Amino acid sequence: MPTLVIFVALAIILAILLAVIVLLPWLRADKSAQNNQLIALNVEVFKERLAELTADYSSGKMSEIEFNTQKTELERQLLLASEDKNKVVLNESEQNNDLSKVAVSKAQRELQVTRSGKARLTILVCVPVLIVLGYFLSADRSSTVQFWQAQDKVGQVADDLLTGKIDAPPEWAAEDTAGLMAAIQANVHHHAHDAQRWMRLADIYLAFEAIDPALEAQARAYRLTPEDEDVAVGYAQTRFFASGGVLDSSSRRALQTALQQNPEHQGAQMLMAMGEARAGNYDLAQAWIVRLKESISQRDGDHSAALNSLDELSANIRQQAADAAQSTQVSNQADGESSVVTSEPAINTRTIMVRISIDDKLAAEVGNKDTLFVSIQEQAGGAPLAVKRLQAADLVNTEQGLQVSLNDDDAMMPTHTLSSAMNDQKSLVAKARISKSGEAMSASGDLIAVDTTVDYLDTDQPVIELNMVISQKLP
Template sequence: MMFLSLEATDSAIEALSRAYRLSPDNEEIATTYAQISFFANKGQLDASSRRVLQDVLAKNPQHEGAQMLMAMGEARGSNFAEAQGWIKRLQGSIVAKPGDHTKALASLDELSNYVSTQEKQALEGIDVTVKINANLLLLVKADDVLFVAIRDVKGGPPFAAKRLPISIIKQGEASIRLSNLDAMMPDRTLNSARSDKTQLAVVARISHSGNAIAESGDLSGNPIMISVEQTQVNVEINQQIP
């Protein structure tokens, strides 16, 4: 399982996208395109790279590079059961090959343990249901980005935040879990906020530019105050920033 060390620039992604469209059956081009997109998206599988990997695996179910990307992408997306499933498939592929694969299998065991640890931390998080007011749905564009964060009502960096493709919203609604895994700083987590009895607020915003800072034209909602013990909250995006 060797991953190419390539700089994930927009131009590289576009070039590989064109190459993939011209040669969709070329596994090397397909997996390289998916890999570059994966790292450019900070370890997240977008709809395009996921579709490419699924096509590769449909033709070659034992493709180890594609299996590994699926495992890492599902783990990053907090789809832990799916991630563990891909790890098991990858282990099976390696065991079936002749030779000594002790190191590779040990690495996969470490990855599996890491995913289990991540899952335990995620279970301590807060489920956020984001709804878009029906009057604003026509203002949402296909390449928009959804930001969801939990912060101190007094200000400062979020205790947890996610930047997600707008495609996560289905029929005007999305369910997102924020946990210690989504901390921006290692010492500023939801657990630390709970320990300090910090008054928290959940905010959600749809950005047209993808900028983490709110801009005119973005869609947002009022911050929703929550208690440190709360594990679920609903947020409505119901206004456009002037």
Template sequence: MIQLWAGIALLTLLALAFIFLPFAKTRKQHEAAIDRTEENIHIFKERLAELEAERDAGTLQPATFDELKLELEKNLLEDAEGQPSSVNAEPTTVVGKPQLMAVMLIAILIPVMGLGLYHQYGNADLVELTLNRQDQPFAKEGRQPTVEEVVGLLEAELAKKPDNAEGWYVLATTYMNMGEFTKATEAFQKVLLILPSESPQYPLVMGQYAQALYFVNGDVTDEVRQQIELTLEREPNEVTALGLSGIDQYSQGNFNQAISVWRKALEFAEPEAAESIKNGIRSALTSLEEAGEPLPDVPELVDVALPLTVSISSELLAQLSPDQPVFIFARAVGGKIPVAAARFTVKDLPITISLDDSMAMTPQMRLSSQSEVEVGARISMSGQPQASPGDLASPLLTVTVAEQEEPLNLLIDHVVQ
């Protein structure tokens, strides 16, 4: 056993030696992603504290609190894993492939990451998969494995240890991206059999299983419809199941019902999936118009954006390094958590951008959901997303979202006390 761990340590050090140099050269490119992760964690904690305060004050029902807390946790987990889970209104589109492939390659190429994380969270069963790769042709040939080779390793590992829910989930989502939908349904079934039914992830897997069944059948069959209903009984806001339910209504010509379901899905969908759902709503509206039927009001389709021009006073600019982070944000009046935010550096200033829903921190807190917002810009002297004394900032401007068409001018001109 000592030889095994010593071998793992040696391989890890060698892998890190090869990986470190190119990563060091691209460090600046990764700072934005790192800061975004830290910002999301900070926002998660702040939002959770606000929800707890509202619950304790009696203004938020416990059931609503639990639902919002679960949604916050799910969003944070999906952001950390880099694997958003959603369904598009267009049935042939599968989202999340770049994120999934990145995770797969990291698990194969960086043993220390897989070993440490899986050991810490009770998933050490997949460590053997990393060890086995040393005997594979791609390792001996010094090349990266193909997707098929990675899948083969994972299939072999799961054949020996079939009770690994995470392994089956990774395999299922990989099958989906490969177009192997029948195999994906079988793998999702394995996850549902192994994963505790009270797990917060259980409804999410149920929705993805329904999606896999949909792709297998090419239509919303009775089997697919039953799985959609079971998922929504467990979690009424599960986005994948809602998206499929809208597709079902649309295919039956029930365009108003489809729009209603998709509007609900928009409340919880990530920005990328939200745009696809909006396209489905637009298609349903077109069908209603062609049939001569009255069109329902869909405010979610109104594109909301705040154009901004951000600059810094020449006196303060002389005190800064070009790589100092700049945070530009919009938040509810009197609130703390941004409904839209973007990160740049001092060297990017002056800059003109538009804040919109694609820059939301969570699906439930979007720019389009606010009538008025506070807009500001801040240069973080500590490099952290949260404000602290000594940062440089612009005055906060309160604007009416729907009425703002001309770019707002934000001048960073004072030190935060």
């Protein structure tokens, strides 16, 4: 049965029950109306008997004391015959009054109380109807209805995807992408303690390049099962690439947890090597590479390709260490005109030189703690081929723009380089963004430049020059 029908039926039943409970005292049958004839008869008998007592007293057949006693008893009997359950309290002055008037007045009031059966039925029907109309007319419920319809249509497909029963949704389910995603998200939240569902949700987000929600999903999975090495490494890897190749405290802690569970985990060792190299800890990075090569060599089969890749990474780290040492030497030999002297990295096979400037209207919004990210990546998407992280204030302080060089030394992965992409004639784009938070992930308020296509196919020049202007602000 559709969810909308179930909801409406339950809402109507609940409204009727509430109306019955609230109106129950008012809907009770009026017993006094059923006894109207009996009360009228009792009043007539009381009047006749009182007339007889009055006649006997007037003729002297009874004394005044006897008359008052029998009159009081007669009035008490009339009051007891009525349906009034309240206790009648009479003081001394009321005992001297004519109680027959009290009894007659009470009987007349009860005769005046009437209730309409049509009025009861009208209220009993109108209350639930008004509640339902108020629910649907007070606000736009179309999104809720669409969600229920998606749950009925693709709810099972979402569960099969998240439990690994199927790898891809059927064509008919993939046509409604928004409905399928809503069903997937609802399924994950209904099984909030299942870490694997959170990880599969993160994989779906990554397929759509939604980095922020993917990281959040993986963080939830890691908090649920920190002892699961695959979950820990997956979470650390996403944070590593999302932060521009920086191994922050969260990703480092996740990798250390995974290595405690499995000291020979190759993915964790590779991430530690690249993270230490990016942080300038070249000796530690080389140590991780040696450990990784030993682990691979002990496995059966031909691993020459992986070992060669590690040799390239090791050579790249040695070159970075040499460049850092040269930069330090030049800085120490400076004549004091500048406290910090930097040297341009050595040009590898291909280098892209990007000159970045900023629109004057946005320059005032750049703070001293803002971070400038410049990257080159494939137009089809994926991890950057080369990325640099700089101080955004340097961009504002220069009049001719900031010149940034990107080459294989700025690669995040040894096998995912700028030169290899150019050799494969991949379509490349350059990106530039000023981050307010210092994170590599885009956020509201960041300042960006329009993506610029890297035109290199018709030239053999080792250096490709580009100009970019940061002129937009993310809403």
